Amino acid sequence: MKLKKIFKGIVAALATLLIVSVAATALPTKAHAATNSSSVSAIKKRGTIKIAVFGDLQPYGWVTKSGKRTGYDVYLARQIGKDLGVKVKFVQVNADSRVDALKSNKVDLVLANFTVTPQRKKQVSFAKPYMKVSVGVLSKKSNPITKASQLKGKKVIVTKGTTAEQYFTEHSNGVTLQKYDSKTQQFNALKNGRASALADDNSYLFAWVKKHPTYTVGIKKIGTESEISPAVKKGNKSLLNWTNKEITKLNKKGFFTTDYNKNLKPYFGSDVKPSDIIITNNK
Known part of the structure; x- marks a missing residue:
């Protein structure tokens, strides 16, 4: 009888440890989801989206002599802010700081002419491409x-x-x-x-x-x-899903052709055609 009681006690203790272990593992995931400062709901709540762009890459993202930020990616960023119903806070980055900007939560979204590569896909999540x-x-x-x-x-x-x-x-x-x-x-x-x-x-x-x-x-x-795509922090499914829908919607409206004609065509000349640069067949 004593052995049976001891055995039952051990089983009960192990079961308790298992439940505690599972709960402890689950809690950080829930907390992360709840505290995602770059989710669509969090961005809308604070009224601002932080978007990484270049500051010296004409015609994609640069600052004019008068201090105005402009370019192909900047034009897209402003449209994203408009469709989200929030203001855009531009964060200027260099090529090798784009991934870290997302990982450290300095930005919500990267639009700094970010080329998709297998190595980068391990570190960030890319939305649908808009350029090649x-x-x-x-x-x-x-x-x-x-x-x-x-x-x-x-x-x-x-x-x-x-x-x-x-x-x-x-x-x-x-x-x-x-x-x-x-x-x-x-x-x-x-x-x-x-x-x-x-x-x-x-x-x-x-x-x-x-x-x-x-x-x-x-x-x-x-x-x-x-391909070149917007990027978000790994695990940020909320903003990733919204951005994918946004790229599809903008394509249907002909936004990227308009963006090309406004911000790229004046700089390329006759050697380059819109079809050489933009991707318009996203679904």
């Missing part, structure tokens, strides 16, 4: 680099945290990378003759050479084509 892009290579028109084999033994400029840096890290092609923190720094380095070429997203290299005609995008595409 490839890595391009910029060089002097007087000494153009038009094929990858010409890069062997050359110095190539990239911005830290970009797909261009990632591509040439994985497929070095015999190049030596010079890495900079911002777009401004990388283009200044090229103009100062610190390297033979510069690699970055081809879409804004096209825009840059239009203003700097002594340079050319000799390699218009290297590697595979990628």
